[in-house]
Amino acid sequence: MDTAVEIRTDPLRSALWRPLGGISRTYALALVFAFMAGAWGLACWGYQIVRGIGVAGIRRPTMWGFYLVNFVFWIGISHAGTLISAILRLTDAGWRKPVTRIAEAITVFALMIGAMFPIIHLGRPLVFFWLLPYPNSRLLWPNFRSPLLWDLTAIVTYLSGSVIYLYLPLIPDLAELRQHSTGWRLRLYRLLSIGWTGSDRQWRALERAMRRMAGMILAVAVSVHTVVAWDFAMAVAPMWHSTIFGPYFVAGAIFSGIAALLVVMAIIRRLLRLEAYVQPVHFDNLGKLLFLMSLLWFYFTVGENLTTWYGNNPAEMSVFGERIRGRFAPYFWTMVGCNFVLPFMLLSNRRVRSIRTVTISAVAVLVGMWLERYLIILPTLSHPRLAAATGFYAPTWVEISITASTFAAMTLFYLIFCKLFPVIAVWEYKHVAHR
Amino acid sequence: MEHRWGMAIDLDRCTGCEACVAACHSENNLPLSDPDQASKGRAVHWIRVDRYYEGEFPDIRMKYMPVLCQQCDEAPCEPVCPVYATYNNGEGLNVQVYNRCVGTRYCANNCPYSVRFFNWFEPAWPEPLALQHNPDVAIRPGGVMEKCTFCIQRIQRVKRDATGDGRAIADGEVQPACVQSCPAEAMTFGDLNDPESEVSRLAASGRSTRLLEDLGTKPKVFYLQRAK
Numbered sequence: 098m099d100t101a102v103e104i105r106t107d108p109l110r111s112a113l114w115r116p117l118g119g120i121s122r123t124y125a126l127a128l129v130f131a132f133m134a135g136a137w138g139l140a141c142w143g144y145q146i147v148r149g150i151g152v153a154g155i156r157r158p159t160m161w162g163f164y165l166v167n168f169v170f171w172i173g174i175s176h177a178g179t180l181i182s183a184i185l186r187l188t189d190a191g192w193r194k195p196v197t198r199i200a201e202a203i204t205v206f207a208l209m210i211g212a213m214f215p216i217i218h219l220g221r222p223l224v225f226f227w228l229l230p231y232p233n234s235r236l237l238w239p240n241f242r243s244p245l246l247w248d249l250t251a252i253v254t255y256l257s258g259s260v261i262y263l264y265l266p267l268i269p270d271l272a273e274l275r276q277h278s279t280g281w282r283l284r285l286y287r288l289l290s291i292g293w294t295g296s297d298r299q300w301r302a303l304e305r306a307m308r309r310m311a312g313m314i315l316a317v318a319v320s321v322h323t324v325v326a327w328d329f330a331m332a333v334a335p336m337w338h339s340t341i342f343g344p345y346f347v348a349g350a351i352f353s354g355i356a357a358l359l360v361v362m363a364i365i366r367r368l369l370r371l372e373a374y375v376q377p378v379h380f381d382n383l384g385k386l387l388f389l390m391s392l393l394w395f396y397f398t399v400g401e402n403l404t405t406w407y408g409n410n411p412a413e414m415s416v417f418g419e420r421i422r423g424r425f426a427p428y429f430w431t432m433v434g435c436n437f438v439l440p441f442m443l444l445s446n447r448r449v450r451s452i453r454t455v456t457i458s459a460v461a462v463l464v465g466m467w468l469e470r471y472l473i474i475l476p477t478l479s480h481p482r483l484a485a486a487t488g489f490y491a492p493t494w495v496e497i498s499i500t501a502s503t504f505a506a507m508t509l510f511y512l513i514f515c516k517l518f519p520v521i522a523v524w525e526y527k528h529v530a531h532r
Numbered sequence: 533m534e535h536r537w538g539m540a541i542d543l544d545r546c547t548g549c550e551a552c553v554a555a556c557h558s559e560n561n562l563p564l565s566d567p568d569q570a571s572k573g574r575a576v577h578w579i580r581v582d583r584y585y586e587g588e589f590p591d592i593r594m595k596y597m598p599v600l601c602q603q604c605d606e607a608p609c610e611p612v613c614p615v616y617a618t619y620n621n622g623e624g625l626n627v628q629v630y631n632r633c634v635g636t637r638y639c640a641n642n643c644p645y646s647v648r649f650f651n652w653f654e655p656a657w658p659e660p661l662a663l664q665h666n667p668d669v670a671i672r673p674g675g676v677m678e679k680c681t682f683c684i685q686r687i688q689r690v691k692r693d694a695t696g697d698g699r700a701i702a703d704g705e706v707q708p709a710c711v712q713s714c715p716a717e718a719m720t721f722g723d724l725n726d727p728e729s730e731v732s733r734l735a736a737s738g739r740s741t742r743l744l745e746d747l748g749t750k751p752k753v754f755y756l757q758r759a760k
Contacts, residue, residue: 148653149651156652158641219675221673239616240613245614334642483582483644485599
């Protein structure tokens with residue numbers, strides 16, 4: 098790279114800024130692959146818009162399918178960042194330094210991807226803006242009684258909040274980079290560092306802003322996934338209409354968010370050679386948190402299913418039976434294995450817990466949590482109250498392609514991000530003087 | 533509210549002939565499905581005949597139940613629509629505004645009767661079926677929801693005629709296509725606001741029940757059957 102960042106002899110800076118310059122062979126390959134897979138997904142979406150949503154496998158009565166599974170999944174992943182980083186910031190956990198920005202970036206990218214799915218899944222995606230409350234000559238407003246409107250409001254709030262929350266702690270780093278860059282990087286960093294000089298007043302203002310944002314973003318994050326849960330819980334459909342869904346979804350989101358964070362950390366420390374900063378202790382601490390969330394997830398799952406089974410309501414039992422021992426049983430028990438049995442075996446014992454086992458558990462949890470969303474949406478829709486309308490869903494290549502391409506999009510966004518901005522906050526290590 | 537339209541269906545008379553289904557198709561310009569789409573469960577029938585089996589084989593009695601939009605007073609489909617594409621029109625009809633629908637399909641998920649249908653593609657009719665469209669009924673574009681309207685176009689026509697003649701609408705004057713075509717005369721349509729109407733009388737009879745009534749949806753389709 099011709100405008101490579103000038104690296105001085107400062108060991109901290111040289112280690113944390115090094116990933117910004119130069120492109121390794123692995124990086125280039127990953128970038129090309131991620132770009133092509135992402136472009137394929139966009140092409141599939143284009144095909145779907147031109148031909149009609151019918152190219153997806155959704156049908157009557159399973160009107161929602163992979164797209165909404167992915168929506169809930171990615172919004173769940175977005176809880177990685179902000180929530181974890183906000184908790185760690187508010188509790189002033191000393192070990193958080195290398196974790197926070199990695200996590201915050203996941204939030205923003207996962208939200209960008211997740212928020213696309215409600216649009217992808219619309220019958221008429223080109224008029225999605227009719228859901229926005231904008232003044233118009235016909236005085237048409239969206240319906241604020243609809244959970245989908247609450248959802249839209251919550252996600253827009255969360256996305257703007259997370260972008261600010263990612264951006265604020267970037268400012269001091271950007272100003273530092275500005276001092277040592279040339280060319281387009283200089284222009285970029287100068288623009289983004291909005292005149293940061295590092296004065297006492299600026300530091301105090303930034304600290305205050307970050308603390309307030311951390312508090313607010315916590316509340317917003319909890320509300321977002323509660324509202325996502327209510328998209329289902331507000332419906333009278335069997336096994337959706339449940340009070341447990343709000344907290345169940347929030348816990349599940351944090352669970353899958355931590356898992357996503359761990360997977361990204363494991364990849365980044367290898368790819369960007371940050372082993373000295375992203376250390377075993379971080380995996381150990383987050384592994385413990387993942388274990389705790391696994392137990393909480395199990396508690397919620399037992400609570401949901403046991404009460405349904407004991408209550409023995411016929412409409413709910415047909416959904417329950419299909420999940421536990423019917424057509425969806427293989428997915429159900431895989432989910433239990435991925436979300437509870439495997440993490441329990443690998444994470445509960447200090448001697449077994451290592452970077453490798455924590456990462457394996459995290460990947461399993463991601464699979465398990467994707468399946469959990471599938472198992473929430475599809476069995477209920479397959480079994481409407483009138484048995485005559487029963488019907489089953491199978492995804493088509495379009496849905497599978499678009500689903501796969503979102504993982505490529507996440508990779509692509511992350512690869513670009515880590516070339517433009519330091520993935521670990523440099524100033525957090527140095528920043529003690531003004532206290 | 534001047535009118536409150538409702539329907540009574542006598543299950544003891546229904547023979548399951550599906551004449552109502554065919555009549556509805558031609559009256560309301562329902563999109564056709566090819567066998568592939570139909571096998572995926574994408575065929576559109578605003579009214580369908582559900583079959584229920586009673587007894588043990590070989591001593592089986594089959595019962596038929598025509599199921600159409602129940603035009604609920606407390607319709608679960610209505611509040612969930614983010615763009616007000618479905619609402620209660622003041623005559624007790626759940627109307628669907630095709631132009632406004634963006635296709636979230638939430639209404640269909642929240643309908644306990646599964647009577648809402650989605651246009652997965654732009655509709656197409658092979659020649660010469662495209663020439664027999666009913667000019668009183670809109671063709672729905674791809675990507676929007678549709679469902680039984682109680683043949684609102686027929687209601688409007690009768691209202692117009694009655695207003696022109698300066699008279700009230702007579703009981704039985706409005707007949708949706710399904711009611712008109714039922715050879716067993718199992719279906720009755722009319723104004724529930726008029727206590728003297730045939731449908732009000734049937735709705736008040738001891739044989740009257742409503743489908744999934746315990747959900748509190750307050751349907752305006754009444755099913756008549758012998759009490760066991």
